[in-house]
Amino acid sequence: MQFINSLRGEWLKTRRSAASWLCLIGGFLLPLLYFIGALKDHNTLNSLPVNSEIWKVYFFQIWRFMAVVMLPMGLILSSSLMTQLEFRNNTWKQVLTTPQSIGTIYLAKLSAILLMTLKFFIFFNIGMLAAAIIPSLIFDHQLPRDSFPYSFYLVNNLKILLTCMPVIAIQYLISLRFKNFLVPIGAGLMFWLVSVILVNTWKYAYVSPYSYTPMIGLNTKLPAGINILILSGVYSAVFFAAGFFVFRAKREVS
Amino acid sequence: MYCIETKQLSFKYSGGAPVLQGIDLQVPEGCIYGFLGPNGAGKTTTLRLLLGLLKKQEGAMLLFGKEFERNRIEILQKTGSLIEAPSLYSHLTARENLDIMRYLYDFPPKRIDAVLDLAGLGNVGSKTVGKFSLGMKQRLSIAIALLHQPELLILDEPTNGLDPNGIIEMRELLKALNKEYKTTILISSHLLSEIEKLVTHIGIINKGQLLFQGTLEDLQRKQKQGASTIFHTGDAGSTMRILQENGLQPVLADGMVLIPLVDRSVIAGINQQLVAEGVVVFEISSGRNDLESIFIDLVNN
Ligand SMILES: Nc1ncnc2c1ncn2[C@@H]1O[C@H](COP(=O)(O)OP(=O)(O)OP(=O)(O)O)[C@@H](O)[C@H]1O
Ligand SMILES: [Mg+2]
Numbered sequence: 001m002q003f004i005n006s007l008r009g010e011w012l013k014t015r016r017s018a019a020s021w022l023c024l025i026g027g028f029l030l031p032l033l034y035f036i037g038a039l040k041d042h043n044t045l046n047s048l049p050v051n052s053e054i055w056k057v058y059f060f061q062i063w064r065f066m067a068v069v070m071l072p073m074g075l076i077l078s079s080s081l082m083t084q085l086e087f088r089n090n091t092w093k094q095v096l097t098t099p100q101s102i103g104t105i106y107l108a109k110l111s112a113i114l115l116m117t118l119k120f121f122i123f124f125n126i127g128m129l130a131a132a133i134i135p136s137l138i139f140d141h142q143l144p145r146d147s148f149p150y151s152f153y154l155v156n157n158l159k160i161l162l163t164c165m166p167v168i169a170i171q172y173l174i175s176l177r178f179k180n181f182l183v184p185i186g187a188g189l190m191f192w193l194v195s196v197i198l199v200n201t202w203k204y205a206y207v208s209p210y211s212y213t214p215m216i217g218l219n220t221k222l223p224a225g226i227n228i229l230i231l232s233g234v235y236s237a238v239f240f241a242a243g244f245f246v247f248r249a250k251r252e253v254s
Numbered sequence: 255m256y257c258i259e260t261k262q263l264s265f266k267y268s269g270g271a272p273v274l275q276g277i278d279l280q281v282p283e284g285c286i287y288g289f290l291g292p293n294g295a296g297k298t299t300t301l302r303l304l305l306g307l308l309k310k311q312e313g314a315m316l317l318f319g320k321e322f323e324r325n326r327i328e329i330l331q332k333t334g335s336l337i338e339a340p341s342l343y344s345h346l347t348a349r350e351n352l353d354i355m356r357y358l359y360d361f362p363p364k365r366i367d368a369v370l371d372l373a374g375l376g377n378v379g380s381k382t383v384g385k386f387s388l389g390m391k392q393r394l395s396i397a398i399a400l401l402h403q404p405e406l407l408i409l410d411e412p413t414n415g416l417d418p419n420g421i422i423e424m425r426e427l428l429k430a431l432n433k434e435y436k437t438t439i440l441i442s443s444h445l446l447s448e449i450e451k452l453v454t455h456i457g458i459i460n461k462g463q464l465l466f467q468g469t470l471e472d473l474q475r476k477q478k479q480g481a482s483t484i485f486h487t488g489d490a491g492s493t494m495r496i497l498q499e500n501g502l503q504p505v506l507a508d509g510m511v512l513i514p515l516v517d518r519s520v521i522a523g524i525n526q527q528l529v530a531e532g533v534v535v536f537e538i539s540s541g542r543n544d545l546e547s548i549f550i551d552l553v554n555n
Contacts, residue, residue: 002358005358006357006358007355008357009353009354009355009357009358011351012346012350012354013343013354013356015345015346015350016345016346016382017345039538068312085343089341089342089343089344090339090341091341091342093302093305093307093337093338093341094341094342094398096305096306097305097306097307097330097333097335097337098355098358099327099328099331099358100327100329100358101327129493176357178467189539227452
């Protein structure tokens with residue numbers, strides 16, 4: 001109960017915040033560009049140069065740039081911004097004198113970041129579908145004949161969501177630790193850049209959790225026995241726990 | 255019973271000199287305790303320790319008779335606080351800032367109107383806090399501290415940024431809370447004159463040491479003892495004699511004659527006598543009448 005109350009507060013803090021705008025813009029920008037492109041060229045989904053599984057091809061086409069560039073950047077920025085909120089407003093001392101355990105405080109903010117990520121996924125999927133369906137209606141084309149692959153969309157969204165977790169965990173940890181918000185942003189962007197460069201050139205690129213989302217977007221071949229979903233789970237668990245201990249040790253930063 | 259009691263509380267920031275040295279704070283239940291000291295004395299550090307914002311290093315800390323560390327949540331539930339600069343979300347409105355706290359304490363929305371009125375922010379509307387003046391922010395911080403009807407209020411220089419009217423309103427508000435709800439209030443300040451009319455108890459801290467602690471009357475008594483009337487005349491010897499003849503106990507210091515503070519009519523009588531005997535009187539002064547000077551005395555010695 002205390003946790004739910006705390007989470008409600010954390011969620012309220014995102015109202016009108018930079019992270020919220022980022023989520024909205026990040027979610028709809030790419031679909032909007034797609035939509036504009038379709039209008040300009042009088043294209044619809046059926047113009048894709050394939051004739052089967054059009055929905056699946058479309059999914060990866062629109063997700064690619066998102067998964068490689070925009071999503072990792074968005075995760076880095078939003079988790080840092082949402083944590084930075086407390087430093088910038090001088091509010092850690094307010095938060096830490098409310099009657100909640102340190103663990104509840106840590107979890108509530110983390111959950112708000114995860115909810116924001118989920119919100120982004122919902123926005124992006126709505127945008128993605130709208131960008132496919134609306135041009136078909138406008139140009140009076142038919143939608144692809146094959147039925148919509150619900151489970152494919154759901155499973156792949158969840159996979160990408162899962163690979164976001166370790167990045168969020170690491171960014172949250174760094175953001176809690178350092179008052180200067182350039183530290184988490186700078187570190188995050190550096191990790192991401194190095195990881196993306198190495199994704200297709202180094203066979204051990206999978207050691208960096210920042211490469212998982214790009215790997216899905218680029219459909220990278222992985223060495224046998226390596227499952228980035230399992231690795232994501234392990235990394236997240238480790239860094240979520242480490243973040244908690246960092247926060248507990250550091251709570252006098254305020 | 256003490257609402258707040260510390261025993262030999264000592265603290266130093268990492269790598270720094272000791273900031274608090276053996277503080278024995280005793281804040282009785284239901285009192286208004288003024289915590290006084292010049293800049294850098296250690297007031298904020300003490301209050302932060304009491305709220306668990308700094309980790310206790312040495313000594314013991316009891317709030318509501320309970321060890322803080324082991325009863326943190328229970329103690330914070332009953333405590334409202336305002337430490338230094340306002341702690342507010344600038345992209346949210348006053349109401350939204352209060353909502354965050356309201357969720358945590360599980361109060362109905364009506365309570366927000368009540369505290370906004372109490373803090374004199376009845377009609378702030380939908381402006382975000384970033385557009386508030388410093389005084390308005392301070393008022394909102396007070397509203398937040400009062401939201402959950404705490405039994406104990408810990409306020410660090412709450413009048414910072416308030417206009418004279420605001421200072422008086424705040425004083426009245428705190429008095430009323432103390433009277434109506436028996437709220438214990440610990441309030442820090444570096445000006446005695448500012449809280450003199452408000453507090454029942456006083457603690458004076460300087461360079462990390464508690465120099466005085468007691469009721470306001472204790473302090474006034476101490477001040478009377480320390481105060482004296484000073485005679486600066488052309489003939490100190492005759493002045494001493496005349497004062498002795500009047501049953502007073504004069505002391506000679508720096509060519510001037512001091513007696514314990516006496517009534518103005520006594521001074522007038524002695525002055526006539528001095529003049530009648532041909533002693534030149536340069537100056538007669540009764541110094542250190544206000545509490546401020548004893549505060550300054552304590553701090554400077
Ligand atoms: N974060 C910190 N790190 C190191 N030293 C600190 C820190 N905060 C305060 N100090 C030192 O501790 C001492 C006491 O500071 P504190 O803020 O408690 O004083 P104060 O009585 O609240 O003063 P003021 O009236 O100016 O608010 C000062 O010497 C200050 O330099
Ligand atoms: Mg201070």
